[in-house]
Amino acid sequence: QVQLQESGPGLVKPSETLSLTCTISGGSISGYYWSWIRQPPGKGLEWIGYMYYSGSTSYNPSLKSRVTISVDTSKNQFSLKLSSVTAADTAVYYCAGLTLTGYWYIDLWGRGTLVTVSS
Amino acid sequence: SSELTQDPAVSVALGQTVRITCQGDSLRTYYASWYQQKPGQAPVLVIYGKDNRPSGIPDRFSGSGSGNTASLTIPGAQAEDEADYYCSSRDSSGYHLVFGGGTKLTVL
Numbered sequence: 001q002v003q004l005q006e007s008g009p010g011l012v013k014p015s016e017t018l019s020l021t022c023t024i025s026g027g028s029i030s031g032y033y034w035s036w037i038r039q040p041p042g043k044g045l046e047w048i049g050y051m052y053y054s055g056s057t058s059y060n061p062s063l064k065s066r067v068t069i070s071v072d073t074s075k076n077q078f079s080l081k082l083s084s085v086t087a088a089d090t091a092v093y094y095c096a097g098l099t100l101t102g103y104w105y106i107d108l109w110g111r112g113t114l115v116t117v118s119s
Numbered sequence: 120s121s122e123l124t125q126d127p128a129v130s131v132a133l134g135q136t137v138r139i140t141c142q143g144d145s146l147r148t149y150y151a152s153w154y155q156q157k158p159g160q161a162p163v164l165v166i167y168g169k170d171n172r173p174s175g176i177p178d179r180f181s182g183s184g185s186g187n188t189a190s191l192t193i194p195g196a197q198a199e200d201e202a203d204y205y206c207s208s209r210d211s212s213g214y215h216l217v218f219g220g221g222t223k224l225t226v227l
Contacts, residue, residue: 094161098216104208104216107164109162
């Protein structure tokens with residue numbers, strides 16, 4: 001059974017870069033398009049982007065200029081970097097496995113980690 | 120703003136049927152997936168594709184679509200179905216994922 005676990009700082013200062021890592025256990029890194037989704041407190045879900053282990057990526061157009069998702073096949077991990085953060089980036093960040101077949105769906109989710117942007 | 124529109128809140132009497140809808144132009148081309156999220160928990164996939172349920176999801180959850188609208192139907196809603204429900208699909212470009220704003224389902 002594949003499991004995901006997010007890790008990283010829970011507090012980031014405004015204008016700095018948010019960095020999170022997701023560790024994949026119990027499965028192959030080639031099994032999914034590895035994704036990040038976030039959810040501001042009390043609000044809805046927002047897709048940030050995905051990366052496949054081969055290197056192909058897709059990012060939310062509204063975040064594209066600030067986002068980088070990378071995959072480390074040697075560590076079975078993938079990461080998120082979001083630059084120039086503001087209070088609006090405060091959210092629970094989920095790492096997830098996206099399936100892109102004829103349908104697009106997320107059937108694998110981490111538990112989420114709260115990141116607060118504050119000085 | 121989301122390209123997929125959902126009613127913010129829906130209520131249903133215990134044991135009755137509820138339909139949660141999701142509207143968007145991309146749904147004319149792509150299927151929606153549906154997620155259930157309970158407080159403090161990660162979302163859980165309940166429906167994907169035409170009407171597919173992942174293993175472990177009760178068969179009372181069903182999905183359908185017509186035109187620019189996708190629907191999640193729960194006949195005989197149970198107390199444990201009270202949650203936020205999100206639809207998701209590809210956007211109009213086909214290259215990005217987008218979520219609806221979510222529907223809070225209350226079971227009375």
